[in-house]
Amino acid sequence: MYDAMMAETINITGYGGDHIEAYLARPLGPGPFGGVVVIHHMPGYDEETKEITRKFAVHGYAAICPNLYTREAPGASPDDAAAAARALGGVPDEQLVGDVLGAVTFLRAQPNSNGKAGTIGYCSGGRQSFLAACSLPLDAAVDCYGAFIVGVPPEGMPLKVGPIVDLAKDLSCPLLGLFGADDRHPSPDEVAELEKALAAAGKVFEFHSYEGAGHAFFAVNRPAYRPEAAKDGWQKIWDFYGRYLAS
Amino acid sequence: MCTYLTEKVEVDGSGKGASGWFALSEATVYFDHPQHAAAEHTLNIDFRNPGQGPSARVAVELTAESARALAAAIEATLASAPPGLA
Numbered sequence: 001m002y003d004a005m006m007a008e009t010i011n012i013t014g015y016g017g018d019h020i021e022a023y024l025a026r027p028l029g030p031g032p033f034g035g036v037v038v039i040h041h042m043p044g045y046d047e048e049t050k051e052i053t054r055k056f057a058v059h060g061y062a063a064i065c066p067n068l069y070t071r072e073a074p075g076a077s078p079d080d081a082a083a084a085a086r087a088l089g090g091v092p093d094e095q096l097v098g099d100v101l102g103a104v105t106f107l108r109a110q111p112n113s114n115g116k117a118g119t120i121g122y123c124s125g126g127r128q129s130f131l132a133a134c135s136l137p138l139d140a141a142v143d144c145y146g147a148f149i150v151g152v153p154p155e156g157m158p159l160k161v162g163p164i165v166d167l168a169k170d171l172s173c174p175l176l177g178l179f180g181a182d183d184r185h186p187s188p189d190e191v192a193e194l195e196k197a198l199a200a201a202g203k204v205f206e207f208h209s210y211e212g213a214g215h216a217f218f219a220v221n222r223p224a225y226r227p228e229a230a231k232d233g234w235q236k237i238w239d240f241y242g243r244y245l246a247s
Numbered sequence: 248m249c250t251y252l253t254e255k256v257e258v259d260g261s262g263k264g265a266s267g268w269f270a271l272s273e274a275t276v277y278f279d280h281p282q283h284a285a286a287e288h289t290l291n292i293d294f295r296n297p298g299q300g301p302s303a304r305v306a307v308e309l310t311a312e313s314a315r316a317l318a319a320a321i322e323a324t325l326a327s328a329p330p331g332l333a
Contacts, residue, residue: 043282073301079282083293084301086253087275123280214287216280223287224280 004028005057007050012066012106015098020070022103023050025057032114034139034245035107037100038065039121039128041216042090044082045069048221049122059238060246062110064103068096090124090161093131100132116245118173120237121146123216127161133175134167140244142176142237145215147185150193168197174204176240178233180213180226208236253277262294262305269303272296281308290314 007025014020023045027033036056040049045067056063068091073081085091104117118140121129126146133141143149150165175198179191186194191209198205210217210229217226218233254276262271271294281289289308296303309317325333 043280076301079306080301080304082282083275083295083304083306084297086277087255087273087293087295087297216287222280223285 031112039125041123
């Protein structure tokens with residue numbers, strides 16, 4: 001089987017017509033391939049998230065990770081950019097949706113695209129993956145332990161995030177949720193509340209919570225990494241995207 | 248978990264970053280995942296000068312225990328400075 005792939009930094013058009021940096025990893029075969037927008041976690045557009053992006057290409061998806069902090073910190077190292085974005089209050093929801101739309105439009109326009117596109121996001125990106133899937137016509141979305149879809153952030157928190165569970169009725173595609181049972185943001189109760197809202201809205205979704213895992217269990221470079229949960233989580237992702245994005 | 252908790256304070260002083268010394272204008276203090284420290288959560292401080300770009304930053308990531316010890320040491324040092332100096 002021909003398995004060549006290519007990964008490179010490109011520019012795409014994001015929210016407000018802004019040119020933003022993005023990391024693209026794609027199989028070089030004729031396709032057709034589904035597309036995945038990888039939404040990076042709050043610590044930024046880092047090496048590990050780029051590795052995740054390449055992993056999707058290895059598995060037969062054209063994947064793109066927009067640098068959500070391009071505007072605040074063009075050319076800065078990912079950690080400096082994350083610090084700058086945090087100090088400014090994080091990425092506004094409207095801007096996030098516009099940037100994901102730019103990435104989805106780019107993916108669907110590729111000659112070897114099958115026309116389908118989905119999202120996956122980790123940590124703050126999990127919430128943003130849900131937000132994008134409730135705001136844009138997508139084919140599949142994965143939320144990995146996104147906090148504050150349900151629940152009000154702590155008082156005085158300067159970040160511009162609020163609960164968006166009310167958007168569940170607008171979800172445009174099937175949703176896969178992967179959570180750690182020991183996580184407190186989102187807590188098991190908050191996950192259950194989101195599940196309830198999705199069921200009430202008649203949406204297609206599947207949630208999995210892993211015992212012995214907390215927040216960020218996919219993060220291979222952090223002490224939170226839980227290999228068993230991560231391995232099973234990846235399998236769930238391949239099954240889910242296989243059903244909704246690949247064909 | 249991501250705590251997202253962030254405090255921002257104005258600071259007056261200098262810091263030494265990757266490109267040498269620069270004037271500081273603010274510090275953000277947060278308890279969240281570290282970039283580098285081998286702990287799930289750390290007390291992180293970014294001493295910054297946004298006017299000089301995002302790379303004008305001195306960052307530390309401390310375990311909760313060492314952050315408390317540092318805070319106490321700062322208070323103790325200031326308290327023991329000769330009257331009128333601090």
